[in-house]
Amino acid sequence: MGWLRKEAPALLLLAALGLAPFAGFGEGYILTLLARAMILAMAAVSLSFIVGGAGLVSLGHAAMLGFGAYAVVILDDLQVVDAMVVLPVAMLAAAGFALVTGAIAIRTSGVHFIMITLAFGQMAFFTASSLSGYGGDDGYTLYARSEVNGTRILSDRLVFHFVCLGALTASWLLCHMLLASRFGRVLRAVRGNPMRAQALGFSPYPYRLTAYVIAGAIGGAAGFLFANATEFVAPAYISWQRSGELLFMVILGGLSGLHGALIGALGFVLLEEWLAHQWEHWRMIFGVLLILAVLFLPHGLAGLPAQLGRMLRRG
């Protein structure tokens, strides 16, 4: 039961998302917003898995979304629209990209890793921009959402809402299990003290690369959903700013557990939506909030209650 209590924030959040359509948040506009939040939360969870679990601070995670989304685009162009084909291809494409770039990036560490993942992410962005057959910079409009068994069931807003929720829950559970497994224990050990892990006989490289590829595959699945949610894909969706935003979600929520990424992503998307309606130059406020969060919320929103508690006790 300790598990239940520890994961209560995440479980409550997921349950709330499940109830939202029946609790007065069933309008199209709100469901669209929630779908976007859940998809980004999925990407954020996979990023949190490698940042918090393996110590791999990637600034190129949006590229994983991009590979998933462009897999949908390219298959759409070839008139392959069955989700049973498109989704696996999207995940494999992103995982493949993660494998190739990770194999190089994980040989380095720290600041090098951050910059190299950023560079590879930018490579994916420019490559997408140069694909003039798929709209180049202007992007590509899908003919329709992917089909499931020949039906257009994903076009139903409510169904899509629960598909996104299911995917998010599955990603969260998967990352959770992975971190608790033998594999995850080694990952966390390498993050906590690489010398100690090596002295025990664990070479960090294969563990880190495996984690990176898994996170890539989840990112690819999120990209598949993203393309389906908007029915439009453009390079701008996978720019490096998006990678920065994903990292911000992870940190905003807090790294102490995967639920931080959930809280961070939902908080981010809702805040963004609200601010964007207030002022044309809302990104300035966003930037200020980001700096304040980094300076004053070292444990993120998830750690805020404990932080406040400590401050109160100290008087």
Next chain:
Amino acid sequence: MAEAVLALRSLRKRFGALTVTDDVSLDVAPGEIHAIIGPNGAGKTTLINEISGVLPIDSGRILFAGRDVTGLPLHRRARLGLARSFQITSIIPAFSALENTALAVQAGDGTSFRFFRPAATERRLNTAAMAALDQVGLAHRAATPAGAMSHGEKRQLELAIALATQPRLLLLDEPLAGAGPEETERLVGLLRGLRGRYTIVLVEHDMQAVFAMADRISVLVYGRLIATGTPDRIRENPEVRAAYLGEDDIPLMASC
């Protein structure tokens, strides 16, 4: 003497103009506690780093359990049964004492590429880890986060981690560093209790402790081994006494 667990053959290492390991050859017999002593800057930690594979050597050979491991990296040597502790305590602060030790058991128990079963529920790992914690007297602290332990407890935990790998050789870099008198006494008792069951090579500054627990002692001065022998022989060795002349922490005359 039975076949050596660890055999060093003419190790050499230079840092620029400084020779830190100078033609060191040494055999460590199974079951013995072998201490390496020497004045500050003699190259003791360097030697430990060379044996464990943290530092490459310039020339010479390192044989471990009958195998040439000279070119193998740290983690490969570890997998052959070479466990080491660090001078600065090296534990995983966010892990509990149990998880620190269970990780060490896991290292010697099949593949760690298992993705789904929670490692914390693997009874085999936990039982062996508890046994190791028990050996060092930390069983009652199993659930404590390692980062929250006292210094002496961390040193004990480090020993438990090393034992949990069921090593063929334990390399201990100053296991008593920073420990108070009481903690030292407890740790020395612990190490003496391991004699005969484990082969141990240790570097230590506390001469009292070294002479109390070592079966054999090697003396390193400026990267060179000037003597190897039982504590009594070392105590009587004129070269050793000359090397330590002027240092007052040497109980060469003291009875143990």
Next chain:
Amino acid sequence: MSLTLLLVQGLNGLQLGILLFLVAAGLTLVFGVMDFINLAHGVQYMLGAYFAAYFAAQTDSFWIALLLALPATLLVGLVLEFLVFRHLYDRDHMAQVLATFGVILILNDGVKLLFGSAPLQVPMPAALTGGFPIMDGLLYPHYRLAIIAGGLATAGLLWWLVERTRVGMLIRAGATNAPMVAALGVDIRRLFMLVFGFGAMLAGFAGVMAAPILSVEAGMGDNLLILAFVVIVIGGIGSIRGAFLAALLVGLVETLGRTMAPDLMRLFLDPSAARQVGAALASMLIYIAMAAILAFRPAGLFPVRAS
């Protein structure tokens, strides 16, 4: 492809490389000395261009604008250091990345608020509007040659500062082993402020020089920043020499690749496919080059940091 085109593109690549070097130089020194990753370095370049546009419009003189823009970027750099960056030196790289990303968000939108969303133009200085005949019937703009010359002169000055002066010696020592330099009693924070301000000004200088040939707009520094990251990763963090060579390499590969890749592809593919694949390949080229170099030298071409 003609030899003329190759020559022109070579010169363009050199010019991009020079601009990249000016941005990368400050970045690599700040990294080297303080182990501080500053994503907001690219906005200094953008601010340089905006200041140039603003002052040029006010004074009708590119040269006065240049003289005013340099201290202005220096000032902004120092203010940012004081307000934000110095609180991040003791934090991990991720915190630094995020907070400096926040600075980018603020300034990219801030310039829109101050100068409007429409791109600005900066007229070329009258003295440099002509062209230099590099071949029959082909003029290469004086202004672009001036960028190359000005950049090379600055690189020379920087080399002299870092290699031949006392402050430079401290900077090099700091890049190799910062705690050691601090232990010697040098005020490393002041040293860093100096390096930081100077780096910000160099990036601003690059922005001023680029302003007349590009459109001045929000976000113009971001892409250059990422190229500058590639440059310092290839060159080796903390190494001015590495940054210089890597900047020229990246500038040339980027520019020549865009011209040559589609032509090369035409050897294997039909023209329309060649154009697509060539363009995609060209945009990947410098990253592939980076990956290849890192595969053999994970610490870059000229590693500085003592491990």
